[in-house]
Amino acid sequence: MFYIDDGGLLMKIAVFGGTGFLGYDFVRYVLKSGNIIPVVYSSSPKSMVNVARHDLDIRQYSVSIPEDMVLDPDVEYIVNFSHPFLVREKISAKKQIERFANLVRRQKEQNPALRLIHVSSMSVYEPFDKDHRFGEDLKLDPSINDKYASEKVYAESILRELPDANDWQLHLRPTVVYGPYCRVWTDRIMEAFDSGNVAFSDLSGKIQPVYGEDISKFIYDRINDFKPGVYNFPGPEEMTWKDYIETYRLIIGKGCLERIELNNTKQSTKFEGVEFYSSNFRELMHVIRREPSFDRIAVRLAQRLPDRVVQMIKDILLGKENQKSKNQCVKEFKGNLLFSTPFYGEDRLVSDQKLRKDFPNSKYHKLSEVNDIMREYYLYRFTDKVFN
Amino acid sequence: MIGEAKSAIVLGGGAVGIKFHVPRLIRIGGFTDICVVEPNQKRVEELKNQFASNQIISITESLPKGKPFSLAVIATPPKFHLYYVQELIGQCEDILIEKPIARTVDEAIKIVHLLDQNGVRGYICHIRRTLKSFSFVRTILCDGLFGDLLSVSVREGSVFNWDAASIGSFSRDLNGGGVLMDTGPHTLDLLFQVFDSVDLKKAWMDADYQNSEKAIEANCILELETNNGVPINVLLSRNRYLPNMASFQFEKAKVHVNVTNNTLSIEANGGTKLHCIPGDKITSPMDFNDLFDKFYINFIDKKMNEGVSPEDGLRVIRIIDKAYECSTLMTGAF
Numbered sequence: 001m002f003y004i005d006d007g008g009l010l011m012k013i014a015v016f017g018g019t020g021f022l023g024y025d026f027v028r029y030v031l032k033s034g035n036i037i038p039v040v041y042s043s044s045p046k047s048m049v050n051v052a053r054h055d056l057d058i059r060q061y062s063v064s065i066p067e068d069m070v071l072d073p074d075v076e077y078i079v080n081f082s083h084p085f086l087v088r089e090k091i092s093a094k095k096q097i098e099r100f101a102n103l104v105r106r107q108k109e110q111n112p113a114l115r116l117i118h119v120s121s122m123s124v125y126e127p128f129d130k131d132h133r134f135g136e137d138l139k140l141d142p143s144i145n146d147k148y149a150s151e152k153v154y155a156e157s158i159l160r161e162l163p164d165a166n167d168w169q170l171h172l173r174p175t176v177v178y179g180p181y182c183r184v185w186t187d188r189i190m191e192a193f194d195s196g197n198v199a200f201s202d203l204s205g206k207i208q209p210v211y212g213e214d215i216s217k218f219i220y221d222r223i224n225d226f227k228p229g230v231y232n233f234p235g236p237e238e239m240t241w242k243d244y245i246e247t248y249r250l251i252i253g254k255g256c257l258e259r260i261e262l263n264n265t266k267q268s269t270k271f272e273g274v275e276f277y278s279s280n281f282r283e284l285m286h287v288i289r290r291e292p293s294f295d296r297i298a299v300r301l302a303q304r305l306p307d308r309v310v311q312m313i314k315d316i317l318l319g320k321e322n323q324k325s326k327n328q329c330v331k332e333f334k335g336n337l338l339f340s341t342p343f344y345g346e347d348r349l350v351s352d353q354k355l356r357k358d359f360p361n362s363k364y365h366k367l368s369e370v371n372d373i374m375r376e377y378y379l380y381r382f383t384d385k386v387f388n
Numbered sequence: 389m390i391g392e393a394k395s396a397i398v399l400g401g402g403a404v405g406i407k408f409h410v411p412r413l414i415r416i417g418g419f420t421d422i423c424v425v426e427p428n429q430k431r432v433e434e435l436k437n438q439f440a441s442n443q444i445i446s447i448t449e450s451l452p453k454g455k456p457f458s459l460a461v462i463a464t465p466p467k468f469h470l471y472y473v474q475e476l477i478g479q480c481e482d483i484l485i486e487k488p489i490a491r492t493v494d495e496a497i498k499i500v501h502l503l504d505q506n507g508v509r510g511y512i513c514h515i516r517r518t519l520k521s522f523s524f525v526r527t528i529l530c531d532g533l534f535g536d537l538l539s540v541s542v543r544e545g546s547v548f549n550w551d552a553a554s555i556g557s558f559s560r561d562l563n564g565g566g567v568l569m570d571t572g573p574h575t576l577d578l579l580f581q582v583f584d585s586v587d588l589k590k591a592w593m594d595a596d597y598q599n600s601e602k603a604i605e606a607n608c609i610l611e612l613e614t615n616n617g618v619p620i621n622v623l624l625s626r627n628r629y630l631p632n633m634a635s636f637q638f639e640k641a642k643v644h645v646n647v648t649n650n651t652l653s654i655e656a657n658g659g660t661k662l663h664c665i666p667g668d669k670i671t672s673p674m675d676f677n678d679l680f681d682k683f684y685i686n687f688i689d690k691k692m693n694e695g696v697s698p699e700d701g702l703r704v705i706r707i708i709d710k711a712y713e714c715s716t717l718m719t720g721a722f
Binding site for chain 2: 053054
């Protein structure tokens with residue numbers, strides 16, 4: 001604890017993943033609210049744009065998390081938004097998770113008063129079912145093919161295996177989260193309507209979207225009034241994907257939702273296949289391009305290939321081929337293909353009973369209550385409106 | 389000369405040095421001996437592994453003393469530009485400095501004097517000097533083709549996804565600032581291709597430069613003015629999708645120039661529109677790699693620094709420095 005001039009207390013917390021969407025939202029909320037000093041740990045320099053705007057202690061760390069890595073001894077909370085996905089620095093996601101859990105264990109041994117708030121994701125609630133609201137006590141059983149969800153489950157379980165975890169850990173499992181800087185459930189949808197019509201096959205699946213700042217506020221409140229446990233974190237309303245997406249269309253005032261037949265999405269699947277190979281090819285080329293001899297060979301090779309082929313390879317390397325393939329499909333479907341998969345026809349609901357019962361005074365925003373903010377955000381992110 | 393190794397030294401083993409300069413030194417410059425200096429031990433190991441079987445590239449942690457180089461490329465954070473220029477004097481014929489020339493005007497002035505006094509040719513890596521489109525606008529302006537120029541608006545921005553190897557791009561100590569130190573020098577250099585002088589009137593940043601020590605901006609607005617009193621509004625961003633266009637409003641037409649490639653469009657008041665690539669032969673739009681290639685071909689290979697000299701870098705940093713000094717904190721940004 002630090003004392004500030006007016007006699008108040010300042011608490012130091014370590015925020016992992018504080019440069020991502022939800023992590024940054026939380027850091028910003030904390031800075032606005034005061035009495036907490038966040039130290040932001042990030043393993044990815046390229047994601048620091050937003051957080052670097054604040055007068056903050058930002059520390060870069062290696063995903064290898066060596067045994068001698070320690071946090072400041074006066075850190076009272078670790079708030080974790082980060083999720084080690086895929087192999088980084090030649091270390092598997094599983095190993096990264098284990099090393100993070102080890103860091104938490106070491107820190108707890110050093111400072112027995114330490115507490116952990118770990119933010120997971122809705123992906124782990126599988127298997128979903130129609131009108132089924134997944135409870136906290138049910139077994140998390142994602143498909144083994146879903147590496148992301150499996151790793152999320154692994155991270156949560158390994159942290160909960162630490163000694164006396166039930167006394168000092170709070171695990172939150174938000175559902176579909178949206179808000180400023182959310183790439184997946186905000187920017188992507190805005191981008192889609194911004195560029196034209198959006199195709200869908202079935203948007204009847206029900207979700208409980210939660211506004212990012214509601215999670216930030218909840219975590220801030222728990223730091224000031226801690227309660228351990230595992231909680232689902234849905235938003236305050238159930239709605240179909242169609243209603244959710246339609247709200248964005250109205251916010252943006254552009255584009256239309258256009259229904260397509262599900263069997264037409266075979267082309268979409270084909271496209272995803274191309275995307276998979278392109279992505280691998282890109283990764284391979286990324287490695288090869290580091291070799292200076294590559295440039296010499298590539299130039300000679302390019303001179304012998306037809307322009308069309310050279311352009312195609314260039315597009316793949318620059319990641320532009322998706323745009324082109326999408327555009328071709330868009331011509332056929334007259335819309336962006338973002339929502340044309342069966343995913344959006346499935347209910348993805350969780351039970352909110354435990355959360356509402358234990359924290360009856362917490363407030364959560366409905367999507368309609370933050371429309372104005374989302375509209376302003378759209379103008380900020382996707383247009384050249386001047387904000388000064 | 390046959391049999392004689394052509395040597396270059398690259399200071400900084402980060403993404404810019406390794407991905408952009410080293411390949412061009414080999415492919416365009418014809419260098420056969422390239423020494424990369426990288427002070428970070430971990431990065432040195434990575435680079436040594438990466439270039440283990442390479443006969444041209446060697447990696448070292450410190451500057452080799454006394455060895456002569458035809459060309460030095462300073463691709464470090466701006467904090468170290470002056471230091472390396474001081475160290476390299478006497479060892480190099482030419483020095484190419486990544487933009488901006490330095491972290492502050494004071495450091496930039498010292499660099500200009502050092503190079504000048506020691507007869508070393510300096511280049512600032514203003515790769516957009518190779519765009520023909522802005523010199524074309526200058527011709528339109530000088531010829532009075534569309535009447536007087538009334539106003540200029542530049543909107544440049546995209547969401548940052550540079551594959552940065554270190555925290556340098558986000559450190560005020562190392563970099564001096566955010567987007568204005570990042571893409572800002574290129575944008576200002578484009579304006580200097582059209583106007584002889586530009587003066588800063590007002591600046592806004594979304595980081596507090598007056599009361600904080602670490603924060604750096606992702607967004608910046610500059611209100612500038614030409615010596616004829618034409619207002620120029622510049623909007624730069626690292627977290628917004630902006631059109632990447634400079635629009636010149638003349639009396640009789642509006643000219644929109646893409647700031648990252650060589651395309652432009654003209655919209656006459658009567659409604660006539662023309663989309664084109666200026667130049668004396670038919671070409672395709674350029675991308676970042678093309679610009680970099682052309683910079684090496686037009687300037688480094690020809691040992692010609694007109695438009696990319698240290699003095700050109702100095703006038704850019706003068707505006708940047710002033711902007712940070714007088715900036716007002718934005719309150720409307722997300």
